[in-house]
Amino acid sequence: MNLKDMIYHRKSFRSYTDEQLDVNTLRKIEDFIKNAKRLYPGEKLSWDIIGPEKIKCILPWRAPHNIAIYAERSTEALVNLGFVFQQVDLYLQSIGLGTCWLGMGKIADEAGEEFTDHSGMKCVMMIAFGKSEENLRSNAGEFKRKTLEEIADRADEKLECARLAPSAVNSQPWYFVHSGNTIHTYCMDRFFRKQFLGDMNKMDVGISLAHIYIENEDRFRYFTVENPPAEKGYLYIGSFEI
Numbered sequence: 001m002n003l004k005d006m007i008y009h010r011k012s013f014r015s016y017t018d019e020q021l022d023v024n025t026l027r028k029i030e031d032f033i034k035n036a037k038r039l040y041p042g043e044k045l046s047w048d049i050i051g052p053e054k055i056k057c058i059l060p061w062r063a064p065h066n067i068a069i070y071a072e073r074s075t076e077a078l079v080n081l082g083f084v085f086q087q088v089d090l091y092l093q094s095i096g097l098g099t100c101w102l103g104m105g106k107i108a109d110e111a112g113e114e115f116t117d118h119s120g121m122k123c124v125m126m127i128a129f130g131k132s133e134e135n136l137r138s139n140a141g142e143f144k145r146k147t148l149e150e151i152a153d154r155a156d157e158k159l160e161c162a163r164l165a166p167s168a169v170n171s172q173p174w175y176f177v178h179s180g181n182t183i184h185t186y187c188m189d190r191f192f193r194k195q196f197l198g199d200m201n202k203m204d205v206g207i208s209l210a211h212i213y214i215e216n217e218d219r220f221r222y223f224t225v226e227n228p229p230a231e232k233g234y235l236y237i238g239s240f241e242i
């Protein structure tokens with residue numbers, strides 16, 4: 001399946017075999033990450049592929065490989081992270097691997113100390129991946145999500161790809177407002193005072209924008225407007241045309 005098809009079949013995998021991927025596959029994954037489209041090309045983003053032994057996590061399962069993702073904590077950096085790595089999530093599932101975004105994990109060295117990338121940026125998210133015996137979803141009916149009416153000012157089939165996006169604790173914090181050919185994108189700000197979930201919700205909005213980009217690769221144009229319509233309880237993120 002190609003990346004577009006994966007939007008309608010992907011899921012979070014929470015069981016993996018111990019099998020390690022070969023060097024060639026890992027190199028292709030690195031190349032995909034380097035070449036994935038950036039929403040904010042100026043934002044710093046770095047990553048390492050690490051084994052399960054470096055992860056401290058309360059979850060009962062581990063994957064043989066994990067992407068540790070390092071970024072700043074600005075809104076743009078977090079939205080960009082979600083946008084880039086959701087393309088990676090779709091790519092990994094398209095080559096037959098299981099994945100799961102992992103906000104609950106921390107990476108640590110042998111002494112239990114959290115570590116940073118070479119420029120001092122913290123690991124703010126991980127993605128577990130590897131071979132799994134679980135199956136993909138067979139159709140869009142298997143997704144538990146809000147309706148099209150709940151995620152936008154009007155039901156718009158063009159937003160079906162965004163509706164199906166994964167999000168932290170399935171919170172689906174995205175909201176879309178139409179204005180002519182432009183669609184403004186917002187993030188629900190319910191959790192912003194709790195920095196941890198607030199940060200993840202900004203990544204979630206980047207994740208849903210990645211689905212819109214993959215579905216409309218040739219037409220997607222993203223920009224920021226000066227005076228977006230104010231939406232109570234929501235933070236304006238950016239606008240796009242497709």
Ligand SMILES: Cc1cc2nc3c(=O)[nH]c(=O)nc-3n(C[C@H](O)[C@H](O)[C@H](O)COP(=O)(O)O)c2cc1C
Nearest residue numbers: 011012101102103104105166167168169170200203
């Ligand atoms: C930013 C982010 C963080 C997540 N963190 C975790 C996590 O720590 N543990 C976990 O089991 N699932 C995690 N998930 C997976 C979500 O629970 C999952 O995407 C959501 O429930 C929708 O299910 P689906 O991915 O199977 O469609 C995370 C997802 C996102 C996008």
